[in-house]
Amino acid sequence: MSGTAAASPAGISGLTLDGLRTVARQEFRLRIRAGHWRWLLGLWFGVVVGFAVLLRLGLAAVTPAEDDRPLGPPLFGGVMLFVLGLGLLIVPALTAQSVNGDRERGTLATLQVTRLSAAEIGLGKLAAAWGTALAFLALTLPVVLWALIEGGLPLGNVVVTLSVVGLLLGVVCALSQALSAVFARSITSALLSYLTVFALTVGTLIAFGLATALTSEAATVTYEQPAFDPQTGEVIPGGGTTTETYRTTRLRPDRTWPLLTPNPFVILADSAPRLDRHIDPRTGREVARPLDPLGELGDAVREARRPPRDNVSYGLDSGTTVRGGTGPLWPYGLIVDLLLAVGAASVTVRRLRTPIRKLARGVRIA
Amino acid sequence: MSYVRINGMDPGQGITAAGVRRSFGPVEAVRDIDLSAPPGQVTALVGPNGSGKTTLFLVLATLLVPDAGVVRVAGHDPLTEPDQVRANLGWSPDVFGVYDNLTVREYIEFFATAYRLPVGDRRSRADELLDLVHLDTFRESPVHVLSRGQKQRLGLARALVHRPRVLVLDEPASGLDPRSRVDLRELLRAQAADGVAVLVSSHVLADLEEVADRVVFIEGGRTVAEHSLSALPQTSTRPWRVHATDDTALVLSLDAMGMAHSAPTPTGVEVSLGSDEEVADLIVALVRAGVRVVSVAPSGGDLEAAYLELTKERR
Numbered sequence: 001m002s003g004t005a006a007a008s009p010a011g012i013s014g015l016t017l018d019g020l021r022t023v024a025r026q027e028f029r030l031r032i033r034a035g036h037w038r039w040l041l042g043l044w045f046g047v048v049v050g051f052a053v054l055l056r057l058g059l060a061a062v063t064p065a066e067d068d069r070p071l072g073p074p075l076f077g078g079v080m081l082f083v084l085g086l087g088l089l090i091v092p093a094l095t096a097q098s099v100n101g102d103r104e105r106g107t108l109a110t111l112q113v114t115r116l117s118a119a120e121i122g123l124g125k126l127a128a129a130w131g132t133a134l135a136f137l138a139l140t141l142p143v144v145l146w147a148l149i150e151g152g153l154p155l156g157n158v159v160v161t162l163s164v165v166g167l168l169l170g171v172v173c174a175l176s177q178a179l180s181a182v183f184a185r186s187i188t189s190a191l192l193s194y195l196t197v198f199a200l201t202v203g204t205l206i207a208f209g210l211a212t213a214l215t216s217e218a219a220t221v222t223y224e225q226p227a228f229d230p231q232t233g234e235v236i237p238g239g240g241t242t243t244e245t246y247r248t249t250r251l252r253p254d255r256t257w258p259l260l261t262p263n264p265f266v267i268l269a270d271s272a273p274r275l276d277r278h279i280d281p282r283t284g285r286e287v288a289r290p291l292d293p294l295g296e297l298g299d300a301v302r303e304a305r306r307p308p309r310d311n312v313s314y315g316l317d318s319g320t321t322v323r324g325g326t327g328p329l330w331p332y333g334l335i336v337d338l339l340l341a342v343g344a345a346s347v348t349v350r351r352l353r354t355p356i357r358k359l360a361r362g363v364r365i366a
Numbered sequence: 367m368s369y370v371r372i373n374g375m376d377p378g379q380g381i382t383a384a385g386v387r388r389s390f391g392p393v394e395a396v397r398d399i400d401l402s403a404p405p406g407q408v409t410a411l412v413g414p415n416g417s418g419k420t421t422l423f424l425v426l427a428t429l430l431v432p433d434a435g436v437v438r439v440a441g442h443d444p445l446t447e448p449d450q451v452r453a454n455l456g457w458s459p460d461v462f463g464v465y466d467n468l469t470v471r472e473y474i475e476f477f478a479t480a481y482r483l484p485v486g487d488r489r490s491r492a493d494e495l496l497d498l499v500h501l502d503t504f505r506e507s508p509v510h511v512l513s514r515g516q517k518q519r520l521g522l523a524r525a526l527v528h529r530p531r532v533l534v535l536d537e538p539a540s541g542l543d544p545r546s547r548v549d550l551r552e553l554l555r556a557q558a559a560d561g562v563a564v565l566v567s568s569h570v571l572a573d574l575e576e577v578a579d580r581v582v583f584i585e586g587g588r589t590v591a592e593h594s595l596s597a598l599p600q601t602s603t604r605p606w607r608v609h610a611t612d613d614t615a616l617v618l619s620l621d622a623m624g625m626a627h628s629a630p631t632p633t634g635v636e637v638s639l640g641s642d643e644e645v646a647d648l649i650v651a652l653v654r655a656g657v658r659v660v661s662v663a664p665s666g667g668d669l670e671a672a673y674l675e676l677t678k679e680r681r
């Protein structure tokens with residue numbers, strides 16, 4: 001860039017708040033006027049509320065009378081799981097035509113010759129798409145409030161989870177938008193956006209499963225158990241222990257768990273507040289939590305990170321083989337996803353930069 | 367006469383382009399185009415379909431990097447100083463989309479914002495421009511109700527929104543009704559009178575002849591000729607339209623003289639003639655043959671004649 005270009009207040013790679021706001025406001029206005037938004041948002045709200053009501057009824061029905069734990073966490077978790085799933089379906093549709101749709105309609109070139117920079121156009125459009133996604137999320141706030149009233153939910157934790165869902169929707173916006181900037185036809189970018197969502201959700205799971213199977217290892221494990229009375233099945237106090245050593249093949253999910261971390265559902269589950277563990281004082285076992293798939297998923301993922309032990313003791317340390325407990329992993333996943341989003345946004349901006357040297361096949365400038 | 371002098375190039379900050387080349391894969395859209403469009407004048411770019419006009423305009427409009435060549439728009443290089451070029455350039459492509467859900471006024475106001483006009487000026491500038499292109503009665507109508515010609519005028523208003531010093535218009539007359547064409551000519555003349563360098567392409571040569579000061583002919587991606595309109599090259603022959611009270615008798619006489627002519631229309635037949643002497647000879651011969659001649663007039667303008675002559679040579 002020459003010196004004179006840099007001297008301009010809005011150099012070609014420049015990014016001003018004014019320019020960003022101009023593009024975002026325009027995109028938002030076009031979106032609002034284009035679709036049947038009132039219907040769509042109303043439908044969304046109805047579906048989310050309907051789901052929450054049914055979930056609450058279901059929770060009440062399956063919770064044993066003596067379980068006095070508040071229903072806030074499973075209600076909130078269930079609704080967030082539902083909202084994220086539905087959001088991941090809606091967001092690509094909102095964004096997958098962001099750039100190539102404008103090209104097809106012939107409105108992009110006239111925008112590119114204005115004083116708006118490529119960064120302002122790309123990021124302004126992204127802001128509008130993300131804002132739309134956040135509007136959908138905002139409509140679930142009444143349900144969140146209801147879950148808070150049910151109790152058992154730390155407010156800070158709820159704010160974190162909502163932010164995480166908001167960011168994840170933004171990540172999908174950025175990825176879809178980049179696809180729309182790379183591919184000439186909006187049908188292609190829409191399809192690839194859905195495949196991207198599939199890769200993040202199901203693909204990470206498949207990768208984790210395959211990698212875990214492929215990295216299984218031979219191990220020698222020593223089992224130690226106390227002497228039992230064969231009649232009663234009770235441990236004989238002071239009866240000593242017997243040890244046995246086996247060669248076995250075991251899985252090492254503690255090495256492959258990073259493959260799971262970009263999964264939006266894993267991130268959500270791990271970041272969401274969950275019910276306190278309940279240990280039954282009579283059996284020393286954990287009481288199963290009714291209908292809290294999110295909490296179960298979060299625990300399962302944390303459990304996967306725990307390295308296997310070469311020495312296993314039975315009956316000696318009851319109550320200490322508690323599941324979960326290896327610290328949160330969602331920040332890693334969120335960082336990975338946010339890096340993907342930043343990469344995608346920079347691809348979009350680069351594709352919007354003019355003058356163009358190499359024209360991709362099938363792309364019309366104007 | 368030629369304005370293309372790239373070293374020491376300064377036709378007062380209009381447009382200069384020299385040796386511009388651009389291909390798309392194996393297709394050479396622009397092979398070697400030289401042109402200049404000085405301020406205060408309307409320069410017409412004339413050439414057949416696919417001759418590289420639109421590609422050249424994309425280069426001028428800071429959208430496309432040429433493979434070779436030197437380009438200056440308003441004294442700036444579109445390649446290295448696109449923002450300065452954009453600040454000074456109004457461009458309207460031959461086809462473009464509009465934001466269907468905006469009103470006509472909102473559309474212009476949006477571009478006023480995008481060109482960073484001060485907040486207070488945007489509305490007044492939009493109103494001013496809509497008056498100028500006679501869309502003032504559509505101010506509050508959604509853009510999608512506009513006809514093709516009206517959209518073309520809206521595009522013109524958009525290109526003018528930031529008072530550019532250079533105006534590049536690709537086929538601005540397409541879709542315009544006769545009244546609007548006259549208005550467009552007046553508008554372009556007014557811009558030139560204000561010192562704007564106007565470069566305009568069109569297929570309607572009669573229109574260009576009325577408005578242009580200069581003409582650049584291009585064909586097959588090359589500049590073929592660059593002329594002042596007052597100094598168009600004399601063509602060897604040009605079409606004349608002959609009308610008689612009885613066109614059947616006229617056609618019979620022409621055939622008898624062995625003179626090639628077009629099929630008769632209600633306004634007569636067209637013949638190709640060179641000098642004024644030839645024209646006079648034909649009139650005398652026809653009258654002698656008893657054909658009651660009503661009129662003999664040149665058909666098409668000088669520009670069209672020059673254009674046809676040029677393209678004929680290259681057939």
